[in-house]
Amino acid sequence: MPIEVIRENSDSGSPTFNGRLRLRFLSWISIILIITLGGATYYIYNTQQTHLEYSLKNKAYAIGQFIALISPDAIYSYDVTTLDSFVEQISNDVDVRYAQIITLENVPVTTYLPEDIDPKTIASWISDNPGQVQFKSSQDTNSITLKFPINDGEINLGWLVIGLNTSRIEYITQTATVFLIEIYTIIVLILGSVIFIVFKMQVLNPVNALTTGATRVAVGKLDQDVPIISDDELGRLAHSFNTMQREIKTDREILIGFNKQLEEEIEYRQKASEELKKLSMAVEQSPASVVITDTKGLIEYVNPKYTEISGYSAKEVIGNPTKQLGADVEDGALLKDIWSTIEKGKVWTGEFCTKRKNGTVYWESAVIAPIRDNNNITTHYLTVKEDITQRKAIEDKLLEQATHDQLTKLPNRFLAFDRLEQLIQHAERNKTHVAVIYIDLDNFKNVNDSLGHSVGDELLILLSKRINDQLRKQDTLARLGGDEFLALIPDLNDLSTDLEKVVTRLLSTTESPVELHNHQLNITSSLGIAVYPDDGTTVSALMSNADIAMYDAKHAGRNTFRFFTKDLNNKISEKIALETELSQALELNELYPVYQPILDIAQQELVGAEVLLRWKNPQLGIVPPSEFIPVAEQSGLIRPITDWLFQRILDDVNVWSNKPDNFWLSVNVPPNYFCDTSFSKAISRINQQAENAGIRLCIEITENLLLQGDSNVLNIFEHLSSLGIESAIDDFGTGYSSLAYIKKFPLNHLKIDRSFVKGLPHDEDDRALTEIIVLMSKKFGISVIAEGVETEDQADFLNSLDIKYAQGFLYAKPMVSMSFNEYLSDHYSPVPTP
Numbered sequence: 151m152p153i154e155v156i157r158e159n160s161d162s163g164s165p166t167f168n169g170r171l172r173l174r175f176l177s178w179i180s181i182i183l184i185i186t187l188g189g190a191t192y193y194i195y196n197t198q199q200t201h202l203e204y205s206l207k208n209k210a211y212a213i214g215q216f217i218a219l220i221s222p223d224a225i226y227s228y229d230v231t232t233l234d235s236f237v238e239q240i241s242n243d244v245d246v247r248y249a250q251i252i253t254l255e256n257v258p259v260t261t262y263l264p265e266d267i268d269p270k271t272i273a274s275w276i277s278d279n280p281g282q283v284q285f286k287s288s289q290d291t292n293s294i295t296l297k298f299p300i301n302d303g304e305i306n307l308g309w310l311v312i313g314l315n316t317s318r319i320e321y322i323t324q325t326a327t328v329f330l331i332e333i334y335t336i337i338v339l340i341l342g343s344v345i346f347i348v349f350k351m352q353v354l355n356p357v358n359a360l361t362t363g364a365t366r367v368a369v370g371k372l373d374q375d376v377p378i379i380s381d382d383e384l385g386r387l388a389h390s391f392n393t394m395q396r397e398i399k400t401d402r403e404i405l406i407g408f409n410k411q412l413e414e415e416i417e418y419r420q421k422a423s424e425e426l427k428k429l430s431m432a433v434e435q436s437p438a439s440v441v442i443t444d445t446k447g448l449i450e451y452v453n454p455k456y457t458e459i460s461g462y463s464a465k466e467v468i469g470n471p472t473k474q475l476g477a478d479v480e481d482g483a484l485l486k487d488i489w490s491t492i493e494k495g496k497v498w499t500g501e502f503c504t505k506r507k508n509g510t511v512y513w514e515s516a517v518i519a520p521i522r523d524n525n526n527i528t529t530h531y532l533t534v535k536e537d538i539t540q541r542k543a544i545e546d547k548l549l550e551q552a553t554h555d556q557l558t559k560l561p562n563r564f565l566a567f568d569r570l571e572q573l574i575q576h577a578e579r580n581k582t583h584v585a586v587i588y589i590d591l592d593n594f595k596n597v598n599d600s601l602g603h604s605v606g607d608e609l610l611i612l613l614s615k616r617i618n619d620q621l622r623k624q625d626t627l628a629r630l631g632g633d634e635f636l637a638l639i640p641d642l643n644d645l646s647t648d649l650e651k652v653v654t655r656l657l658s659t660t661e662s663p664v665e666l667h668n669h670q671l672n673i674t675s676s677l678g679i680a681v682y683p684d685d686g687t688t689v690s691a692l693m694s695n696a697d698i699a700m701y702d703a704k705h706a707g708r709n710t711f712r713f714f715t716k717d718l719n720n721k722i723s724e725k726i727a728l729e730t731e732l733s734q735a736l737e738l739n740e741l742y743p744v745y746q747p748i749l750d751i752a753q754q755e756l757v758g759a760e761v762l763l764r765w766k767n768p769q770l771g772i773v774p775p776s777e778f779i780p781v782a783e784q785s786g787l788i789r790p791i792t793d794w795l796f797q798r799i800l801d802d803v804n805v806w807s808n809k810p811d812n813f814w815l816s817v818n819v820p821p822n823y824f825c826d827t828s829f830s831k832a833i834s835r836i837n838q839q840a841e842n843a844g845i846r847l848c849i850e851i852t853e854n855l856l857l858q859g860d861s862n863v864l865n866i867f868e869h870l871s872s873l874g875i876e877s878a879i880d881d882f883g884t885g886y887s888s889l890a891y892i893k894k895f896p897l898n899h900l901k902i903d904r905s906f907v908k909g910l911p912h913d914e915d916d917r918a919l920t921e922i923i924v925l926m927s928k929k930f931g932i933s934v935i936a937e938g939v940e941t942e943d944q945a946d947f948l949n950s951l952d953i954k955y956a957q958g959f960l961y962a963k964p965m966v967s968m969s970f971n972e973y974l975s976d977h978y979s980p981v982p983t984p
Contacts, residue, residue: 461507904938
């Protein structure tokens with residue numbers, strides 16, 4: 151790889167390339183500075199010399215012109231003495247080497263010469279040209295010879311020859327040049343040092359860091375990034391280097407993974423024949439049906455499980471075409487979806503209903519996938535199927551249980567509300583009316599109290615059948631709970647005629663005497679009626695108004711009916727009054743929690759308690775939670791009440807003297823507050839306080855909350871799970887129970903409603919449903935808590951199903967904090983620490 155060329159210096163430990171870069175930079179700086187210094191020296195030397203020569207010539211010119219002007223008279227008189235004095239005066243100048251006055255024929259007139267000058271030498275220096283001439287003397291010295299004409303008017307009498315000595319110019323020039331070189335050298339050294347320091351900081355240090363990083367990369371150390379010293383190109387280079395290093399690390403890890411996979415592949419290929427044999431045996435003995443077809447749907451292989459489930463032998467199906475890949479699917483749209491998916495090279499997963507050879511119908515869950523060769527071309531299709539008929543039956547049973555009343559088999563509250571919503575939409579489109587009839591049996595409680603619940607249940611079944619027989623096929627009769635029923639009458643045109651007939655029949659059928667167990671029972675009913683759209687346009691409004699009308703019918707003497715009118719708003723006023731009292735309940739300390747123990751059935755050990763809210767009002771007395779909790783939810787008071795409840799629980803816990811290890815408290819949180827963002831924030835703080843107090847929290851919610859399918863609900867559940875808070879579905883089985891949401895949400899407990907536990911262990915339906923719930927909970931790793939356990943037989947049966955936890959009057963009733971503290975002291979004593 152390219153990075154292997156970088157090596158660490160064995161002596162210094164620093165990268166070799168760094169030293170080479172520094173040496174190269176110093177060399178180039180030195181060369182550039184030397185060239186610059188040499189060029190500057192050369193320029194200064196020539197400039198200085200030229201300037202001095204120019205000055206010297208100007209001085210000689212001035213002297214020569216002067217002598218040439220004053221010497222004609224001396225020449226005419228041939229006054230050699232005067233001329234010699236002129237020449238001597240000129241020659242005394244330090245820059246004048248000699249001076250002579252000569253005739254036109256170059257014959258010297260003056261006799262004065264410096265002692266070291268030979269007249270013959272001077273004669274050789276003098277040129278016939280009348281301008282400035284430079285000669286080189288035989289002594290290798292430089293001289294400048296100047297000839298100035300001596301004229302008398304226009305008559306040329308001779309020449310004044312002056313020889314200038316340039317040796318002093320050379321000295322001055324050299325001295326100045328040396329001085330300037332020294333100055334420039336100092337400047338260049340300082341400038342070079344500054345440049346080097348800047349270069350080192352801005353270039354060498356980042357390069358050194360990059361080199362060090364590259365060295366680490368070369369030896370496989372990829373965890374430390376190169377420091378980014380600057381924001382320039384080198385900084386960006388360092389950033390890119392770090393990115394490259396991370397990519398190298400990733401690639402290296404991938405490569406290691408590939409190497410490992412390659413090793414495994416080699417090992418796999420070495421064991422190919424043995425593994426292929428094992429695979430063949432596994433497919434043959436697979437608990438799932440396996441079918442292999444070609445790309446046209448011709449079956450090439452089926453395993454024994456396929457034969458076992460479908461009833462078809464391998465000989466009967468191999469080679470035969472099956473457009474649905476071995477499944478007798480009659481749904482054309484489903485078949486089209488299957489082929490459209492797998493022909494695109496994708497995997498199809500889903501469920502379908504099919505038939506066995508004997509004609510019986512069963513459900514299968516299938517995965518159909520293309521098999522590709524080494525060229526990624528699909529050669530076959532693989533189908534793996536599982537018989538899910540039993541699971542479908544369980545889901546259908548749970549769906550039936552969730553949407554229908556278990557006693558009367560009528561639609562329950564959830565299904566009734568769903569149908570009413572559909573009827574409202576239908577009526578809105580067709581401009582028709584929908585009647586909502588709230589039916590409450592009068593004095594039904596007396597039957598339960600006097601003859602027992604079993605007789606009361608038989609009476610409810612009989613009356614529900616009677617009432618349902620009086621309705622049309624398009625009408626709906628639902629049981630809301632207890633002795634309350636709901637009739638939905640759609641497509642009404644003439645309210646005064648059609649609706650009164652229906653109501654009259656309903657009243658008549660319920661007041662007819664009933665013979666049960668040698669008892670003649672006379673039951674009447676009170677009916678409240680609200681009509682869409684006159685009395686409301688929503689499910690909640692119609693139900694509320696029908697409820698108000700029903701209570702008005704009861705107050706009118708029972709066995710009658712009432713239509714909702716505006717005069718019935720006083721009922722709403724009563725609810726408002728209840729809400730007003732409830733809004734002051736916290737401030738007046740009228741609310742308080744009670745605690746019902748939860749025990750491990752097998753070990754008979756206390757593991758936790760459910761927290762229940764109670765309200766005692768001076769005017770209203772003990773108000774049941776079923777009355778004030780809905781009011782609190784509708785008014786928004788449930789949030790401060792729930793927050794207060796959590797804090798009150800923590801205060802109580804801190805007072806309790808004894809608590810088992812891993813003791814938990816289950817608290818019901820209403821759906822509208824559970825989904826509020828403030829709950830997630832508050833529960834984090836509450837959970838921390840609970841942990842400090844030595845307890846765990848479990849949040850109980852209703853099934854209907856899960857039906858929302860809101861991602862926010864799932865996020866809250868995951869937040870609770872991350873905090874270590876457990877979650878439970880309260881009253882499981884009374885709502886819309888579905889395996890889908892149980893699988894989707896991180897639940898810890900299912901609480902079986904007391905209505906199922908009540909019939910145990912003798913009621914077959916309750917036994918079957920309880921067993922199904924336990925089986926399902928084990929499948930998903932969820933524990934079960936049974937509510938309303940009142941007898942030892944119930945507890946023994948629940949224990950036989952391996953249900954872990956239970957609560958009910960068999961163990962203890964709900965208790966206030968002080969009583970529960972005493973209960974803890976009586977039933978749990980920690981082992982003293984030695």
